[in-house]
Amino acid sequence: MPGERILFVDDEEQIRKLLSTWLTRHGYEISVANDGWEALKTIRAKAPDLVITDVNMPNMNGLELTRRMRADHRTARIPVIMLSARKQADDVLSGYAEGADEYVPKPVEMAVLEAKIEVLIKRFRTTKGGEAAGKRGGNVVLFLHAKGGVGCTTLAVNAAVALAATTIYRVTLLDLNLEFGNAPMLMNLTSPRTLADLAENAHEQLDETTFGSYLEQDRSGVRVLAGCDLPERAELVTVPAVQQAVDLLQKQSDYVVVDAPASFSQHVLAVLDSTDAVVVVTAAHLPSLKATKQALEVLEKLSFPTERTVLVVNRTSAAGVEMDHVARFFNRKPDVVVPHTEAADDAADRGRPLTVLHPDSAASKVVRDLAARIAVAAPAGR
Numbered sequence: 010m011p012g013e014r015i016l017f018v019d020d021e022e023q024i025r026k027l028l029s030t031w032l033t034r035h036g037y038e039i040s041v042a043n044d045g046w047e048a049l050k051t052i053r054a055k056a057p058d059l060v061i062t063d064v065n066m067p068n069m070n071g072l073e074l075t076r077r078m079r080a081d082h083r084t085a086r087i088p089v090i091m092l093s094a095r096k097q098a099d100d101v102l103s104g105y106a107e108g109a110d111e112y113v114p115k116p117v118e119m120a121v122l123e124a125k126i127e128v129l130i131k132r133f134r135t136t137k138g139g140e141a142a143g144k145r146g147g148n149v150v151l152f153l154h155a156k157g158g159v160g161c162t163t164l165a166v167n168a169a170v171a172l173a174a175t176t177i178y179r180v181t182l183l184d185l186n187l188e189f190g191n192a193p194m195l196m197n198l199t200s201p202r203t204l205a206d207l208a209e210n211a212h213e214q215l216d217e218t219t220f221g222s223y224l225e226q227d228r229s230g231v232r233v234l235a236g237c238d239l240p241e242r243a244e245l246v247t248v249p250a251v252q253q254a255v256d257l258l259q260k261q262s263d264y265v266v267v268d269a270p271a272s273f274s275q276h277v278l279a280v281l282d283s284t285d286a287v288v289v290v291t292a293a294h295l296p297s298l299k300a301t302k303q304a305l306e307v308l309e310k311l312s313f314p315t316e317r318t319v320l321v322v323n324r325t326s327a328a329g330v331e332m333d334h335v336a337r338f339f340n341r342k343p344d345v346v347v348p349h350t351e352a353a354d355d356a357a358d359r360g361r362p363l364t365v366l367h368p369d370s371a372a373s374k375v376v377r378d379l380a381a382r383i384a385v386a387a388p389a390g391r
Contacts, residue, residue: 013130014038018048018062018074019092028061031119036278037126045069052084060128064093064104072107074279079108082279085248088129089136093118097331108249134187147179148285148387151267153277155300159324161290163188163353163363164376165268166195166356168288168364171380173230173362178263178389180231181224183254185269185276187236189241192268197360200235205242207234208250220257229365234258251279264378265391266294269385271300273307281311285387288319305339317386321379324349348372 019025019100020045027116029039032088040057043049044066052060060073060078063195071091091104094115104112136207152165160223166182173180183204184192193200202223212219226230237243259267267284269277280288287308291301301320308318322343334340349371356363 012036012038012135013059013134014040014057015126015174016040016042016048016051016057016060018042018045018060018066018071019043020063023053024063026168028117031240035123045071045077046076048074048387052078056084056087058133059088059093059126061090061126064091064095064300068186073102075104075109078103079153079247079249080275082248082252082275082282085152085252085279086133088133090122090125090129095180099274108247112241119257126257146256147181147265149255149259149260149265149267149280149283150286150387151269151277151280151284151286151384152290153269153304154271156270156291156297158325159292159297160270160287160309160347161351162191162268163195163346163357164288164290164321164323164379165266167362167373167376168380168383169231169264170227170229170364171265171377172264172266172383174377175380176230176338179261180266181258181262182231182233183258183265183267183280184234184236185251185267185280187246187270187276188240190236191267192236193233194224194360195357195364196229196231196233198225198227198233198235200225200233200238203235203237203242203251205237207243207254208246210249212253215253215257217261218337220261229362232262246276248275248279251276252283254282255280263377263386264340264383273304278311281313284313286317286319286383287313288321290321290323292325293332294326295330298330298335319344319379319382319386321345321347323347347379 017029020043025041029041032039046069048157053231062074075089086112090111091111101112108127113122152161154161166308169180169182172178184190207223224234226232232266267280289299327349335391350369350370352367353363356366364376
């Protein structure tokens with residue numbers, strides 16, 4: 010596919026010249042690097058469509074280069090072909106374990122390499138095409154908070170239930186609180202398979218039936234993908250696994266509600282890349298307000314559109330800062346103010362959503378308003 014950009018990484022100058030000349034003659038735009046450090050600088054300056062890297066190099070080898078690419082939401086999807094003179098099964102498996110898409114032994118058979126390049130670039134081009142078009146399925150709604158204790162998970166769960174209650178939308182909920190997630194518990198669900206299992210099994214291709222086995226459906230109709238069953242398994246969840254899960258959930262849903270931790274981790278940034286609306290949840294207390302202001306500034310630096318950001322003040326206690334002070338603090342009025350209610354604690358203790366157990370409470374009515382605002386900020390089928 011002429012014109013696609015390929016980065017070739019190898020510490021041997023003669024090999025760099027030979028392979029780059031061959032690739033150039035076949036119509037590719039080639040850049041080169043002599044080790045992993047130089048490759049990372051090149052990738053961050055201008056992302057290629059594919060990376061071909063040797064395994065054994067000084068300073069940073071191909072395994073570490075691939076590991077770092079897969080850990081960064083900006084580069085996690087770029088296909089990688091590894092070249093190595095080491096052909097033992099353990100060496101090949103090590104390459105795949107770090108995230109390589111293909112492993113080609115040296116000396117390289119150019120016809121084989123060309124075929125693998127074409128397949129991977131075609132796959133990458135399809136992915137980029139979907140991103141450029143702006144839609145790959147359902148809308149992603151990211152529930153974000155900058156300080157714990159503001160009821161973000163409660164609002165994410167109940168907003169998902171409120172969206173599903175219309176019977177118009179297919180809604181799924183992704184629990185991205187990997188270490189201490191509570192979203193399934195608030196729906197009285199126990200998930201035998203989680204995002205950690207999805208990552209550990211490393212499915213390259215998943216059919217709907219297999220992927221469906223990772224989801225649990227609540228009585229409200231919302232389907233849930235839990236993060237982890239044990240905190241120590243959180244490290245199994247890679248950035249590519251999160252991206253794969255979001256892609257698959259979008260194909261099966263009108264809305265994918267993501268409950269995120271109080272962090273701008275690579276996992277959260279990976280979701281933000283596909284997000285149609287962000288719901289920023291804060292409480293009416295100064296520590297939370299200050300942290301939330303910083304989170305909004307991060308979103309601005311990331312160029313996320315303000316018109317697709319919904320600011321929610323959740324009154325988690327009867328006390329707190331008055332709303333006119335909150336508006337002055339943020340230089341904008343909150344879009345939604347959820348009134349304090351003890352019914353939220355009752356619902357959590359009983360493992361059912363507030364909007365289901367106490368549908369007539371003032372807080373439930375506001376949550377339904379929040380769901381409506383989400384539908385306006387990110388219209389289904391857009």
